[in-house]
Amino acid sequence: MKKRLVTLLVAAVMALSLIGCGGSDGETKPINGSSEDETDTGDTESNGEIEIDMLVHVSRSIVGESGFATGFYTALDDWIEKHPDVKVNIEEMDQTAYQTKINSLGASGDIPDVFMLKGSWTTTFVDNGWAMDITEELDADSEWKDSYIAGGFDPAIKDDRIYGVPQESMTTGVIFYNSEMWKEIGYDEFPSTWDELLDAVGKFKEKGIATFVMGNKPNWPAESCWLSTLGDRFTGTDWTYSILEGNGAKFTDDSFVKALTTFQELAEAGAFNEDINSIDDTEQNSVYFNKKAAAIIQGTWFIPTVDTTAPDDVKSATKLAILPAVDGGSDDQNTVSGGAAWFLSMGTNVKDAKKRELVMDLIKNLTDERQADITASMGGVTAWAEPEYDAESVAPLYNEYLELMKDKISVPIYDACMEASVIETMNTGLQSLLIGEKTPEDLAEEIQMEQDMVQ
């Protein structure tokens, strides 16, 4: 009697713990799309109401502070109000959590109806059958499609089919510099040649100030904000397209290695803060605000941050520039990395035609002038080409930025278009490169190896 009880008890406990462990051995889950036999639980509820599941990394808690979040939620609330028969289940979280959740949902065949797609995910998401081809809808509404910045759709295109509509757009390689500090070392304007830049680095070093602060712990700033521009200055944009299309360019090409070498030499010259790999992209701002660094390369998202959180003297001294021309580079030196990086996409679980129409309408509402105008009026940049806003009321820095960009050429942001695994290898390697733990040649080879594996 006792023995049987014991056995039963043990069995019960093991069964319970099985719930946790059962999945560990059979990991090869069907990655492609949804299971067909599954009834679309989310599509229609018993009362005939249509439900749309959304997953985004835009936080409602910063509505009123961030232009993009404000534009996004205003447009969303508006759409929901106009569609009382549709239930929108929106789930929001930060970007890290979002990355985990969207990939888990995708791999489980339960991709949400509307989600945000990063340009570098396009290949994987399309190959796995998670992102819906929306080319036809966009072609049918060319007025909508043509209102975005040139090349705005590019990172979300695979084999000439479009899988997402561009949202926020950004220039990632803008130099924000404290003009007062540069004046003190004799530069009334930001250096226009690389030699001048190195000279300035030396002068700042003597004063114990970092020329640039970089918070590269999250490991994307060195690549997204620096190398995307610096690389292009040496390789030219054709090289990048050749990499993307697999047309022969290699990361081990001399021009790219030269870009890495120049980057490393700049770091060796002491241009950066000591703790380059241990502070993050928020902490780096405070180093600049506290005048312990004379400049910072950031994206356009930094404009409102300067406006709202910088001390007054730093705010008024802050001016904008792009990296100076490099020696022995490609023809075009008037370039800066920029473009759309995040896209709004439809999940492949949307099968019902009526629902598809609704989802497309929602995506349109969330990406066209309805959100772009609001975002722009708060100093945010979207992929919508010509938003209408009151130039007087936005941060002066925003207008200065538009002025700066008038004669500049945007070149691709690496992590907006290259394969995610290649980018991760590049990002990790750049951390080592910048502290002299890795040679440019070795890093180039590593990146190329990852690239070969992908193709």
Add this chain to the structure above:
Amino acid sequence: MKYVGLNNYKILLKDSTFWHAFQNNVLITVYCVIGQIGIAFIFSALLTSKWIKFKSIHRVVAYFPSTISAVVVGFVWMFIFNYDYGLVNSLLRALRLSDLAKAWLDNPDTIIFVASIPLIWQYIGYYMVIIMAAMTSIDPSIYEVAEIDGASGVQRAIKITLPLIKGPIAVAVMLCIAGNMKIFDHIYVMTNGGPGSSSMVMALHVYKTTFIKNHFGYASAMSIAILVLSLALVGGSRLLIMRPWRKEEN
């Protein structure tokens, strides 16, 4: 997804990042077994002795860090180690030792040790609770006898207490190994595996492979490898401390 046979495991054998991460896990585990359980044992012995004042306050407060999520702990220590205004460097500068002030989380050679400090700190209280609970099962009359024999506090702790709570200590060591072999949040928040991949740990490698590089199959192969490696370490540690299956049968 296609069937690739043992291919993923072949890649794994050659994946230098994974083996470097494994080495880091082992290092962290060693630091933590010594630091967490060692210090916890000393503190527990002290707190059961007559020497210490404010015992109950210490007991309540020591566990406190373990109640905070790893993310918050990592986040707090990130500021403590900060180069410009972090607590450590501010203290050193105040003591006129600015030469010693370093970018603590930026040196690939020492990063694992530095990153282990918050871990050790956080879980001392955790193991104190386990060890002190075990100590309650010891019959106090044993100590009385020892006191008459003139045993010192240190002798008492090592010769009497330690052997008597060998079982719970073995469990604590096992928990410590298991916990540190899949350590993730602290490292993710404090260093993100960097600089480069110098502070990479296995779970973070799995995470990045799964959710950043999108290689689900390979990540699963790694997880199985982690399971096997951890089992080997746990088994080894148990064999070292006690021979667990020689319990009296009834």
Add this chain to the structure above:
Amino acid sequence: MGHKAGHKITKGFFNLILILFSFTCIFPIIWIFYSSFKTQSEFMQSSTALPEAFNLKNYISVFTQTNILQYILNSLRNTVLSVAVIVIVSFLAGYVLARYGFRGRAAIYNYFIMGMLIPIHALLVPMYVQFQQNNLTNHWYTLLLPYVAFGLPISIMLIESYISTIPRELEEAAAIDGCGFFGTIFRIVFPLAGPILATVAIIQFFAVWNEFSFALILVSKDTLRTVPVGLTMFKAAYTVDYPRLMAGILVTMFPVMVLYFVFSKRIIEGMVAGAVKG
């Protein structure tokens, strides 16, 4: 005499060490507390300085812009229920493993150990698929399943090792007096194992309270969100408003801190009592 003085110095030294350690244990919370009253730009200028004014803006934002109270309630419900189930089940399992030798005992023990060793990120996708197919996602009880399952191995091991150290005479006496199996273990062993059960409860309480990954993946309704996932909503894409995040951390820690300080006193009393009784 000199011996006595040396004794005093060592005593003082150990006291000092413990006081310093205890101080570091509460320091983070003090820092988070006063920082939560700062504005973002104050924090940017100095992350250690005291706030310039007693600014409640962050707290207002925490309460008005998210359903923080709902998250706290959800977390509390998950935690209390999971811990109750874990303590009871692991007590029974631990008792059986400690007291009975039977075929396959070692295998079962090792099976439980394996449960502790798998990295959680490898489990997310397969777990989600299982939950989805069995229609187990997005219920109030969804998270109880993994929390109990993953809480059991550690708990069983701790309880097993503790019960092994308790002499079995009492149980035998009870059995002779005619106490049944459950009568014996709940009336005799359960109180004796008090200290370790309290330890298990504390450890699991905070493990469950702080769990992030399952809560992120298995639940998507805002009404079921737990605190750790709710806190991610305070992080924006490119800048984190640290003071507001800290206010969020504090608000969500408050109920557990109260619980902890209330119960820890009783737990410590229990431990001391156990020691005295022997």
